[in-house]
Amino acid sequence: MGSVTATVGPPTDAHVTPWFRTFGAIVAAGFRRHATYRQAAVAGVVTNTVFGFLRCYIFLAATGAAGTVAGYDRAQLGTFVWAGQGLLAVIAIWGWTDLADRIRTGEVAADLLRPVHPVTSYLAVDLGRAGFAALARLVPPLVVGPLFFAVYLPRHWATVPLFLVSVLLAVVVCFGCRYLVNATAYWLQDVRGPMILWTLGSGVLAGLYFPLGFLPGWLEATLRYATPFPGILQIPLDVLVERESMPTNLGLVGLQVVWAVLLLALCRLVQRRAERRLVVQGG
């Protein structure tokens, strides 16, 4: 068993393997649970497709005679919009209130009794959900879009793998933000305020309503480096359409890693504070 002491369990195989097995099992359960909502997925795909048409036409109209706008050509905008519509469901940008609901009803106490840390288990469920969404929601717009619009196909061999990594990180970053927003329920009676702020802010700051490149340069840079929002949508999409060079793209994904780690750490911190409060005040 090696050097296992009473206080510190170093990450030996004996600890890590079961941890991964548990994590994997929760991911798989999350996937299966969401796979049962097939009709809702169909309805969602139809909606994403309609908005894909709308946004695509509007952004293309902005390219004017030059055929480019803010560093995107028409094909790049096509890919940006349609992949973005697919990603919306993968990152689950809106509508996740599971944690807040469980806090409000007090069911969250059951989560604390489990041997897995709440942040970890919610993240695992969310990754499972994202996995199903990647199949059911990301693929259809990527198929439909090119039938009606010119789209950009990545040229560098490393772009697609990097995009997939970036999407995974986007799910984690988005999850971290949603978890924090939901966790305000530990302190607030009604979480609609934070929820509304999140819904409004995330859509516009993540690059859904318009590519952030449409904003003045200083504002885009501030958003990029000082907030996690571009990391949930804009960065993966920019990586996919190769708006910038490969080294820059690697840097952007690195930025996502930083935000993912920061946010998860913050989630754990908030969770610990909340638990202490629960223990002291008895909910």
Place this chain on the structure above:
Amino acid sequence: MNVIEMDGLRKEFTVRVRAGVLRREKRTVTAVDGVDLRVERGEMLGYIGPNGAGKSTTLKMLTGVLMPSAGQARVCGLRPVADRTRLALRIGVVFGQRSQLWWDLPLRESFDLLRHVYRVPAGAHAARLTRCRELLDLDAFLDTPVRQLSLGQRMRGELTAALLHGPEVLFLDEPTIGLDVVSKQAVRGFLAELGRAGDTTLVLTTHDLADIERLCRRLVVIDHGRVVHDGSIAELHRRYGSRRMVVAELDSALPEPPVLPGAPVQRVEADGRRLVFALERASVAEVVAGLAGLATLRDISIVEPDIEEVVTRLYASERKGPLLTPGV
């Protein structure tokens, strides 16, 4: 005069069942399967049956929420779906698990709103509310928002809400479900009082047979959408051979259970010191006399037939097949 008439009332639902990965099959489920019933003014009718027997579906057809697939219904001489709004003025409805009240408003305001919704003259409204306040003890929580009421308090509010426009017929779907003993008593007492007055017809579905025993002279048992019994509770016992029991406590056990004519032993308990006899032809006196010669009696008690048991047996025999002829 009949307040409610149902002729061959029938309701079918089409459900889609997953039959493979993408294939779906349509299947027809008959919830109510040809019900004929007449209910007279002032009657109190208990409508019972197991889950999914078609009780609530029948009630929904009578109140205009659902359209019958076949057959027809008349309530107060009106067609429930076609004359829905006119009928609504003349009936009261309580769905046990659904609320008619305004969640965030004090009970008093819900009542006031219903006065406008049902266009009740202020005087009549006030008189009925006063009576309900007395009988249902509403005063303590009249100014509490509905969301803060206990289930029992809320149900008392629901009853009041359903009666404020002076309905001729009151439909109650599971009015005592989930209530504590005290609230159940209060609700039953109130409904019994309402029945005694005699001008309101009451139709009540329930799981709780105690509701029926307390309130309804007439009992309709429905199973698989069909009426399997329609009559008094006593008739039900008679038809399905439910018997009173005599429980005899003896000082010491007998070597073997005694044979008494007309009163077979049903159970032997407490190591033979407690014997349960079913009264078939024998009277209680005959059983006591017969036993007295064989053993020392410590105690004797008589158990009335249990309606729950009868109904369970009724459902079971219905399932097995046509052992019994369905009710009229």
Place this chain on the structure above:
Amino acid sequence: MEVRGALRAYRSLLGAQARSQAAYRTSFVVDLVGNLGATVFDVVTVLVIFGVTRELGGFTLRETLVVVGLSSCAFAAADLLVGNIERLPRYVRTGLFDAVLVRPLAALPQLLLMDLPLRKVSRAVFGLAVLLYALASAGIDWTPGRVALAVVAPPAGVVFFASVFVTTATVSFYWVDSGEMANSVTYGGRDFTSYPITVYGGWFRALFAYGMGFAFVSYHPALALLGRADPLGLPSWVGWASPGVAFVAATVAALAWRVGIRHYRSTGS
């Protein structure tokens, strides 16, 4: 007498809804602000897009703002009055729908009044403000006809969007999980009407603009107000068709609602 009684009943339902929402004062204020934000961002999006282009589909920012104003004013007001009908599946699930059916009033007005989202008032006011600003700054050559159109077109748009909300909500009588799909026509229609339809192309434009009639909410009235010929070639009187189109839409919605309720009654979903 009968009608007056019913009106008084509806007014009471509205009052109850107002008092219910007043019970959550803080949330109400938060929602008021949040809902304002949603419409503000719609307008901001248009401004940002005009930050990178001088023209959109052949229209300048000032001209486009008239389109935006007509659209957001109509949508926000319709969303306030009728938008919550998208919660129909919830009404069915919680039994509110059945409760409404056993009352002596029409079902649709009851549902709308009992769940009227007063917090959306802020959006409607903002939408109106945008419209007024756009009309004032677009350099419109005001004639009596144009004044009349400016008065008639927004309510026609409200009726049109309200009809779209009701029609799409009836889909959930047949398909309970269709929730999000209605958004593609309601919110999709709002986005569609926020830009001149010259921006769109092909069958998609034909479907939304004339198949469903969204072109008559903002685009054609805006052309008539601005005195511009339609780049797509329709005559200028088409701008006046919006009340007629709204009437047709309302008829379709009423029909869809009736058929939907009948279906509910025969399936008891």
